[in-house]
Amino acid sequence: MTPGSLLEIAHPKEHPFLATLAGRLAAGTLIRGNEPMAKRTTLRVGGPADIYVEPVSELDLAIILRFCAESRLKFFLLGRGSNLVVRDGGFRGVVICLTHPEFSRIAVEGETLICGAGARLKDVANAARRAGVAGLEFLAGIPGSVGGALHMNAGAMGGAIAELIAGVRVMDFGGTTRDLKSGEITFTYRTCATLQNHIALAARLRGRSDLGAAIERRMSTFNEKRWSAQPSAPSAGCAFKNPDGMSAGKLIDELGLKGTRVGGAVVSAEHGNFIVNDGGATAGDVLQLIELVKERVRTLRAVELQMEVKIVGDEP
Numbered sequence: 358m359t360p361g362s363l364l365e366i367a368h369p370k371e372h373p374f375l376a377t378l379a380g381r382l383a384a385g386t387l388i389r390g391n392e393p394m395a396k397r398t399t400l401r402v403g404g405p406a407d408i409y410v411e412p413v414s415e416l417d418l419a420i421i422l423r424f425c426a427e428s429r430l431k432f433f434l435l436g437r438g439s440n441l442v443v444r445d446g447g448f449r450g451v452v453i454c455l456t457h458p459e460f461s462r463i464a465v466e467g468e469t470l471i472c473g474a475g476a477r478l479k480d481v482a483n484a485a486r487r488a489g490v491a492g493l494e495f496l497a498g499i500p501g502s503v504g505g506a507l508h509m510n511a512g513a514m515g516g517a518i519a520e521l522i523a524g525v526r527v528m529d530f531g532g533t534t535r536d537l538k539s540g541e542i543t544f545t546y547r548t549c550a551t552l553q554n555h556i557a558l559a560a561r562l563r564g565r566s567d568l569g570a571a572i573e574r575r576m577s578t579f580n581e582k583r584w585s586a587q588p589s590a591p592s593a594g595c596a597f598k599n600p601d602g603m604s605a606g607k608l609i610d611e612l613g614l615k616g617t618r619v620g621g622a623v624v625s626a627e628h629g630n631f632i633v634n635d636g637g638a639t640a641g642d643v644l645q646l647i648e649l650v651k652e653r654v655r656t657l658r659a660v661e662l663q664m665e666v667k668i669v670g671d672e673p
């Protein structure tokens with residue numbers, strides 16, 4: 358056992374670097390070997406990560422990144438796993454998750470919310486409502502973290518997180534931090550160029566003042582709209598980006614693909630752009646179904662669907 362981090366040995370064939378990395382990290386940083394990713398993704402599929410770590414501080418995050426570089430280990434930033442398909446082979450490397458309370462704080466300064474990357478979007482929206490800050494209502498129904506939402510430029514009900522940004526604190530992959538102003542961060546539809554080679558640590562989200570009751574009303578309306586159109590079974594949200602001027606869900610529906618199944622993975626009957634885990638699905642089932650849908654849409658409509666969900670990890 359190492360003196361510092363919370364190392365949990367759960368498997369006899371641990372990664373050879375696990376104990377060395379654990380020995381460099383502070384008390385409070387959680388580190389595990391062979392951590393199943395299925396339990397950390399909303400789709401509930403995916404094999405284990407060789408090493409899983411929840412750093413307690415920016416310093417430990419930087420130590421992890423530098424260790425990965427010197428040991429030539431791959432790493433991946435996990436938010437709340439709500440936009441991910443992790444392959445059945447899991448992840449040969451280090452999965453880093455900023456879910457520690459140190460990275461999940463939410464503070465209010467006037468009409469600005471300062472949110473750690475690990476904060477849940479729902480908690481951010483509720484904090485804004487309590488403080489009488491409007492404009493963040495659409496975040497309430499997106500089951501992700503602030504870091505994941507920034508990476509994805511998450512949006513709903515006509516809004517997107519990019520429109521709220523006053524600044525983002527980031528760390529580059531070498532472990533150096535910087536505070537970026539809104540103009541220094543590049544967002545486009547469901548992506549953020551800046552976060553392809555940076556990790557989001559925290560964001561300043563700016564809203565506008567309004568009455569709590571009006572904010573609450575908008576949140577309820579958004580909620581009702583969402584749950585009347587979205588399946589409750591495990592999913593990773595919309596599988597595909599909307600092609601220019603088209604709705605991917607409508608396209609899939611028009612082609613009669615709702616209900617199409619591979620193993621335990623099914624195109625939702627409620628929303629054509631959701632692939633749900635109907636129980637016991639593997640990532641292999643999901644990926645085969647994705648290919649099947651793409652092929653039908655390509656053949657029948659000459660449209661090449663682009664993925665919105667991120668597919669990560671290794672083949673079994």
Ligand SMILES: Cc1cc2nc3c(=O)[nH]c(=O)nc-3n(C[C@H](O)[C@H](O)[C@H](O)COP(=O)(O)OP(=O)(O)OC[C@H]3O[C@@H](n4cnc5c(N)ncnc54)[C@H](O)[C@@H]3O)c2cc1C
Pocket residue numbers: 399433434435436437438439440441455474498499500501502503504505506507508509510511512513552555556557558587592593594595667
């Ligand atoms: C039921 C359901 C409904 C959904 N509805 C919507 C919706 O209305 N609108 C919408 O846009 N999305 C929606 N989604 C998709 C998903 O919730 C969003 O994309 C969300 O922002 C992902 O956040 P996450 O924390 O789960 O990220 P993850 O899925 O864990 O990761 C997504 C990406 O972000 C990266 N990432 C995570 N944290 C960081 C960080 N700190 N710094 C840099 N990169 C990071 C990851 O490496 C990965 O590439 C929905 C999903 C589900 C399951």
